[in-house]
Amino acid sequence: MIVADRKPIEEIIAEIKEHEKILILGCNECVTVCEAGGKKEVGVLASALRMYFLNQGRDVKLDEITLERQCDHEYLEEIRDVIDQYDAVVSLACGVGVQFMAEKYHTMPVYPGVNTCFLGVTEKRGLWTERCQACGQCILARTGGICPVSRCAKRILNGPCGGSTQGSCEINKEISCAWQLIIDRLKALDRLDDYEQIDPIKDWSTDRAGGPRKVEREDVQQ
Amino acid sequence: MRLQYPSDINIILVPCTGKVDVLHILHAFEKGADGVYAVGCMEGDCHYNSGNLRARKRVEQAQSILETIGIGGERAQMYNLSSSEGPRFAQIAAEMDEKIRNLGPNPIKLAKKKAA
Ligand code: SF4
Ligand code: SF4
Numbered sequence: 001m002i003v004a005d006r007k008p009i010e011e012i013i014a015e016i017k018e019h020e021k022i023l024i025l026g027c028n029e030c031v032t033v034c035e036a037g038g039k040k041e042v043g044v045l046a047s048a049l050r051m052y053f054l055n056q057g058r059d060v061k062l063d064e065i066t067l068e069r070q071c072d073h074e075y076l077e078e079i080r081d082v083i084d085q086y087d088a089v090v091s092l093a094c095g096v097g098v099q100f101m102a103e104k105y106h107t108m109p110v111y112p113g114v115n116t117c118f119l120g121v122t123e124k125r126g127l128w129t130e131r132c133q134a135c136g137q138c139i140l141a142r143t144g145g146i147c148p149v150s151r152c153a154k155r156i157l158n159g160p161c162g163g164s165t166q167g168s169c170e171i172n173k174e175i176s177c178a179w180q181l182i183i184d185r186l187k188a189l190d191r192l193d194d195y196e197q198i199d200p201i202k203d204w205s206t207d208r209a210g211g212p213r214k215v216e217r218e219d220v221q222q
Numbered sequence: 223m224r225l226q227y228p229s230d231i232n233i234i235l236v237p238c239t240g241k242v243d244v245l246h247i248l249h250a251f252e253k254g255a256d257g258v259y260a261v262g263c264m265e266g267d268c269h270y271n272s273g274n275l276r277a278r279k280r281v282e283q284a285q286s287i288l289e290t291i292g293i294g295g296e297r298a299q300m301y302n303l304s305s306s307e308g309p310r311f312a313q314i315a316a317e318m319d320e321k322i323r324n325l326g327p328n329p330i331k332l333a334k335k336k337a338a
Contacts, residue, residue, distance in 0.1 A: 009290050040245060044287070047248040052291035054333040 001030035004114040019088040026066030027093035037092030039066040070097025136206025144185035151178035227315035240273025247284040257322035259299040
């Protein structure tokens with residue numbers, strides 16, 4: 001899923017303080033799971049902002065809506081009838097949702113309520129870690145299912161580098177060396193021979209290096 | 223045991239303090255509460271293992287939000303005691319009552335009155 005983290009309330013206040021009718025818009029998907037932008041976080045932020053503005057002697061309308069998703073037209077359309085009641089939206093969706101909202105409601109100021117961090121997993125409640133950087137050419141088949149693109153600090157393809165020490169990455173002892181993990185896993189799979197294969201140069205044009213990307217599927221288009 | 227505690231305190235019963243959420247605490251302040259405190263079992267004695275530990279974290283989260291928005295973090299507190307400690311319950315109530323009286327009313331209440 002897409003992992004996001006809450007923005008400090010002070011930062012959000014600084015962005016929206018000129019507005020008077022604000023919609024706090026949550027998203028029911030990834031940001032709900034990582035407890036950054038779901039219905040509950042919308043409630044907490046809206047309550048805090050209502051109190052803040054009241055305390056400043058300001059009468060600011062602050063409403064709460066949480067959509068199923070903010071990255072699909074059909075769900076964003078659900079607010080079409082009410083959007084005119086507001087002069088700003090704080091979207092607690094990931095950056096994708098914030099942007100789609102801004103594209104769709106062209107004259108409505110939209111502010112991000114979370115910091116979008118990475119594609120990752122929930123290791124346990126309250127701990128999310130990165131697993132994929134959407135490079136567009138997945139090589140997990142050759143690396144024992146462990147991604148060196150997202151998990152090796154240097155994105156090395158035939159690792160490890162010389163800094164790998166007792167399973168830790170040289171940039172931070174707390175971080176496992178991705179290549180140590182890959183070797184351990186290939187060993188467990190009895191496929192250590194694969195490790196001896198030198199990986200060819202990766203085609204990075206499908207990564208961000210090739211500019212903004214798209215996936216187009218005529219077979220499912222209408 | 224008939225113990226007196228300040229009559230302004232409104233007790234809300236929950237099955238376990240683990241049920242108490244940041245949102246409940248914030249909404250209480252939004253509605254004008256001058257202070258909110260959660261009273262859980264002793265740490266290590268929760269029937270659901272970690273309800274009271276979670277409650278403490280949520281109270282801390284509420285404190286930090288209340289501080290940021292200018293209401294004052296110390297208006298939210300967490301206490302632990304065992305169910306046999308009636309006198310301690312009354313003592314905590316008096317302590318909290320005094321603390322909040324010293325802080326004065328919830329500024330939201332005043333702001334709402336002004337706005338009305
Ligand atoms: S190789 Fe690319 S697509 Fe596969 S997990 Fe790593 S970053 Fe993601
Ligand atoms: S120590 Fe391992 S994870 Fe860190 S940069 Fe080197 S190869 Fe990559």
